[in-house]
Amino acid sequence: MPTINDVAKAAGVSPSTVSYVLSGRRPISAETRARVQAAIAELGFHPHAGARALASSKTNVIALVAPLRVDVNVPVIMQFATAVVTAARSYNHDVLLLTKDEGTAGLERVAHSTMVDALILMDLERDDLRIPALRKLKQPSVLIGLPSDHTGIACVDLDFAAAAREALTHLAGHGHRRIGLVGPSPAVYKRQTTYADRFLTGFLEASAELDLRTVTHPCEPGAEGVRSCMADLDAELDGITALVVHNEEALRPLLDLLHATGRRVPDDVSIVAVCPRDVATAMPINLTSIDIPAHDVGTLAVETAMRLLDGRRVEYTRLLAPSLVERDSCREISPSHR
């Protein structure tokens, strides 16, 4: 492995000049630059990351803390991860992957030992224990999610409250007045993952504003969970003509159940799903859905981290506006239901 000294000798300059060619931090004449670059190419020189980190106190690595346990949202998590890695690369950074279950210790380990310049965390809980730890780090962090006390820490996410509003507005616009929410599994609420609450709050507020009759229920995964959730919804409000489904897992069994019980979508029941686009379109019927823009959120998280590293201003709470895509699962309420 050639070093910067080898390059310097080959180009007939001093090592610092090579460094300045690489970093562009001082003007270098065109000829010198060309000679240096030729030498670099010829020798196949790559600066040693550790040496660089030591001298410059920058690693060009960011940590991504992901819930890698066989959690619910596997595809969504993958989309976040993909977006983060891709975006990081576009800023010439790499990504160190940590699991959520290393907890606070993991964050401190990589931060204190200066392995990373910044951290991006996903799957935040309402009163996440990691937040106080993050505040003490010298590296900035960006959260994907919106825990309760996040003062001083940048957060990005989909605006789930607005998403709920948009779903209800859409359905109300189609004449629906009795609407059920099939929520995430009780486990998600228990863990206090924040998006569930935000969605629910938005749902209830919009329901009141639009003067709708709504019921909400969490939904256990699996056919049985869906069955009992639907039974509960129907018991609490009859004449339901539309469902908002904020539970990827439930989508498929729910459609099966509706089919089995003779409720046609969208003729008898309209559905708005909240899920990644590809999930919505992988169903037997293309679902009208509000996209979970994992890619955008991941990219934005990285951008925010980069701004923070550059010392530029950032908005500390950035909630992406939801966008509803009409597909085939909603229709004007039929006259017989009015």
Next chain:
Amino acid sequence: MPTINDVAKAAGVSPSTVSYVLSGRRPISAETRARVQAAIAELGFHPHAGARALASSKTNVIALVAPLRVDVNVPVIMQFATAVVTAARSYNHDVLLLTKDEGTAGLERVAHSTMVDALILMDLERDDLRIPALRKLKQPSVLIGLPSDHTGIACVDLDFAAAAREALTHLAGHGHRRIGLVGPSPAVYKRQTTYADRFLTGFLEASAELDLRTVTHPCEPGAEGVRSCMADLDAELDGITALVVHNEEALRPLLDLLHATGRRVPDDVSIVAVCPRDVATAMPINLTSIDIPAHDVGTLAVETAMRLLDGRRVEYTRLLAPSLVERDSCREISPSHR
């Protein structure tokens, strides 16, 4: 951030002594060790990763190259990743996540700049262009998969040929003689991802050995793909009483199709699936399946990498024996079909 010098002063020893306490490479008296450790704890000292890497030429980081595009096997990939990260941590290593689509350049970048000690790659293709590049690196690599020319590079994977054998043996043991294989999508074959071929080869060999009548067909994702795949299979061999399904995506629509066309599982058709355990048990009927032991494979990959780094001997090709778990989708062939 305190440095090793601060610790040394606080403990009244030289920096090298602190280093030896940390690494255990030279004997240190119990009292000194205790003083040093106390100082470390009190100051909250964490060695600077870059400095360490520079001085020792070890990063304690391994690269994981994953296909992060919205590829087929999202859950399987997550399982590999989880296993790799967890196993790496147990050896006090971290994981740098790279995407497959950075290709050869990505590998060379992290290797040449000494960001990692070893590389683990997944989703290898038959004549993978990255392999010659890997051979030139100073860091060892471990492949999850079995490309054609892998001499000198460690490979670990499920023994897909044996898996196919086991599936057929199981079905033959239940009296089935006419069996169809629902294979991966044509895209997988086109990409020459090696497991598809290995499975197919094992399937055909076992079919001959067991004197079975079999047909095989790739299967496009989606309901339509499944329909046409089944149509092809049925057209080429009638009286099929069992299916081997080596295609996660197809599983669900296949069951739907069989249901819709009045072929009951397992009464009319037995099924052996090749997929992760949780996929097999998430279906309407619990499927007899051959597990894809992503966790074991990932862990083994890391272990292999660690052995390589320690200069210990490794088996350069390690194929894990498949294990078939009986569930509810296979039964003795009914007399009417004999």
Next chain:
DNA sequence: GCCGATCGTCGAAGCGCTTCGACGACGAGG
């Protein structure tokens, strides 16, 4: 035609750690 900027380059001083050789102290062996 002289002065002060600006440009382009160099040298040297670290960044924080590991590791090698050295060295005193001490116990064992002859």
Next chain:
DNA sequence: CCTCGTCGTCGAAGCGCTTCGACGATCGGC
């Protein structure tokens, strides 16, 4: 009792890079 080996510790030399200050050369302005 002297020598040799071992144990425990230290000092110093890097590892490969960045960055600061310095310095000659070049240029424009008056």
